[in-house]
C-alpha cells in the first residue's frame with residue numbers, strides 16, 4: 001500500500017487556495033472572450049472587457065480576482081490503496097486553508113452564523129471525501145463566493161411537475177437572483193437523489209470545464225435549453241442587461257425516490273475558481 005504524508009496534502013491545499021484566487025481558469029477566460037465577441041449590449045461588452053482585464057492583473061500581480069476570496073470547499077477523492085500517515089486528513093486540509101489564506105493575503109470570510117464573529121483564518125473548510133479505487137489522492141479546492149451561494153436554491157418538486165416544473169424553477173431562481181449572483185454566471189443543476197444529494201450534484205456540476213458538453217446527449221440538450229431560458233431573462237453581465245446572464249448551465253442527474261423530484265440550482269458567479277491537484 002502506498003504511503004502519503006498528510007503534510008503533502010496541507011501544502012497542496014495551501015498552494016491551490018492561493019492559485020485559485022489569483023488565476024482564473026483558461027476555460028473562463030475563453031468564455032469571457034466568447035461573451036465579448038457575441039454580447040449585444042454595449043454595457044455588457046464593457047463588463048467582459050473589465051473581467052478580462054481584472055483576470056490578467058490578478059494573475060500577473062498575484063492578487064485576488066475578487067475581494068470575496070470565498071468559503072473553501074474541498075472535494076477529496078481518496079484512493080483506497082493509499083495509507084495516510086503523519087496526522088489527521090481533515091486537520092491537514094484545514095491547516096492548508098489556514099496557511100493559504102494567511103500567506104496569500106486572502107480575505108477571511110468565515111464567521112459564527114449568529115454572533116457574526118469572524119473565525120479569523122477562513123476555517124472551517126467544507127470538506128467532502130469520497131473513497132475511490134487506486135493509490136492517488138485527488139484534491140479539488142473551490143473558493144466559493146458568498147453572493148452567488150446565497151442565491152442558490154433546493155426545490156423539492158412533486159414528480160408530476162416534470163421537466164416543465166424543473167424549467168420553471170430554474171428560471172424563477174435565476175430571475176430572483178438577478179444581479180446578486182454577480183453574472184455572467186455558471187449555473188449548476190442537480191436533479192434527483194435526495195434533498196442534500198441534489199445540492200451536491202449541483203455543486204459538482206460547477207466544476208466541469210466551461211465550454212464542454214455533457215457526455216450524455218440528452219443532458220447536453222437540456223443544458224442548451226436551460227441556458228437559452230436563463231439568457232432570455234436579459235439580466236446580462238453585472239445585471240446591466242444583455243444576452244449573457246449565464247455563460248453555461250451544467251446538469252448532473254441521478255435516480256430519485258418515486259415520490260420525489262429534487263432539484264438544486266447552485267449559482268456560481270463570474271469568479272468561478274477551482275484548482276485540482278493529484279498526489
Ligand code: SF4
Nearest residue numbers: 066068145147182269
Ligand atoms: S459572488 Fe463572486 S464575484 Fe460576487 S463578490 Fe462574491 S466572489 Fe466576488
